[in-house]
Amino acid sequence: MEEQLHQLIEWWQAIHSLDLVLAVALPTAILLLRRWLSDLLILGIIGIVRRFGLLIEPTARSSLRPAMTGLLGMLAAFLGISVLDLPGAAALIVLSVLQSLLVFGVFWLINALILVLLEQAKVIGVHQGRLRGSWISQIVRFLLVAIAVVVVLNVWGIDLGPALTGLGIAGAAVALAAQDQIRNLLAGFNIAAERRFREGDWIRISQDVEGIVEKIDLRSTVIRRFDNGTEHIPNSELANNSLSNFSRRTARRLRWTIALTYxxxxxxxxxxxxxxxxxxxTSDRFVGLTEANLFVRLYALEESSIDILVDCFVAANEYSAELDARHELILAIKKIVEGAGAEFAFPSRSVYTENKATGLAGSI
Structure with a gap:
């Protein structure tokens, strides 16, 4: 301790006044100009990102400013201490601390930039909701923190070789114990890559569960049934079962039979x-013959009727639009049938009786 104190006294006596001025002036200038420098650096980042075909809206730049100003503050402190050239162990400790802060500042800025890009992609429709924002933010944050911790430990001279070997053995044991969780996680990424559905879609799973996708998580997907109950479906089941996505339909099918009398x-x-x-x-509510199948044909000879098949598509995916189209089509069919002088058939049965006394047969 006395030796360290003696070194500091000698360093203070030998330090040049210009170094002191520079050690104070440089950090002070950066701190005073940090907002302007922050905006300038953010513009540079936006220019680099634009080269990769990604755009950041001006309103999203404010999300990067706290991380950038924080990084500039850490950089100012690091430059100030570096100019002073502290002696002995004091220099090692102080510089290691400041380097660690700089590492976390850099990863903080990277995290903020990635989250801004993800949010921007969601706004312009690239993201399309197929991966919930919390998914990617959690994964990105975990990876960045893990890498930052490794870099910081490296700064402090800590060898991670034995630790990584132990982590590999422990990871294998955890993987065996958490097979279902890992399977669900991988299935979730597979679903996202295939773009099978997104939040807000109306889906049906193997004829058993039907409803609106409410939330997509790492392990499971939450579906809100039409009775307002919820179903938490493991992602592995979603990946391995047939799934119908009704929200992807461009039209709704109508298939009716009209019964007319013989x-x-x-x-x-x-x-x-x-x-x-x-x-x-010719109706705007239905898909025309040039765009989809349209069949209106005599279809069957039933016991009490001649049936006409009407097979067509409503030009909308909303249930309310289908109801309106059904309403108008029923009125139109009734008007056409009545105008043609025909009658709708209904199930009927004739009963024949025989009078044994007279030998005459009759019907009721």
Missing amino acids: GTETETLNSICEEIASYIN
């Missing part, structure tokens, strides 16, 4: 089919 004439049946097909083909 007394309807052949020409009338053809006329009714043609008029219904013409109405659907």
Whole structure:
């Protein structure tokens, strides 16, 4: 301790006054100009990022300013101490601390930049909600903290070789014990890569679970059923089962049969089919014949009716639009059938009786 104190006294007596001025003036100038320097450096980062086809909106730049100003403050302290050239162990300790702070400042800025890019991608529609923001932010933060800790330990001269070997053995044991969690995690990344669905989509899983995707997490996906209950589905099940995404539909299918009486004439049946097909083909609520299949045909001879098949698509994916289209189509079909002088059929049954006394048969 006395030796360290003696070294500091000798250093203080031998230090040049210009070094002291520079050690104070340089950090002070950086601290006073840190906001201007911060904006200038952020503009430089934006220019570099733009070369990779990524854009950062002006409103998002404010998210980078705290990290950049913090990094400049740490840099000012490091430069000030470096100019002084402290002697002995004091220099080693102080410089190691400041280098550690600089490392965390750099990774803090990288984390802020990545989060800004992710948020910007979500706003412009590239992200498309297929990966929840918290997913990537958690993963990025974990990786950056892990790398920063390794770099800081390296600054302090700590050898990580034996520790990494032990971590490898422990990691293998943890992997065996957490197979389901790892399987769900990998399945989640697989789902995200395939873009099978995103939050807000209406999906059905193997005919068992149907609802709106409410949240996509690392291990499971939360689905809000239409009875307002929730289902937490492990991602491995989502990856291994068939899944229907109704939100990706561009149209909703209608498939009806219209029952007409057997007394309807052949020409009338053809006329009714043609008029219904013409109405659907010219209506804005339905997909026309040039864009999708449209069938209006005589379909079956039932016990009490001749059936006409109406197979078409509503030009919307919203349920309310389908209801409006159904309403108008029913009114149009009723008007066409009545205008043609035909009648709708309904199930009926005739009962024949025989009078044994007279031998005459009759029906009821």
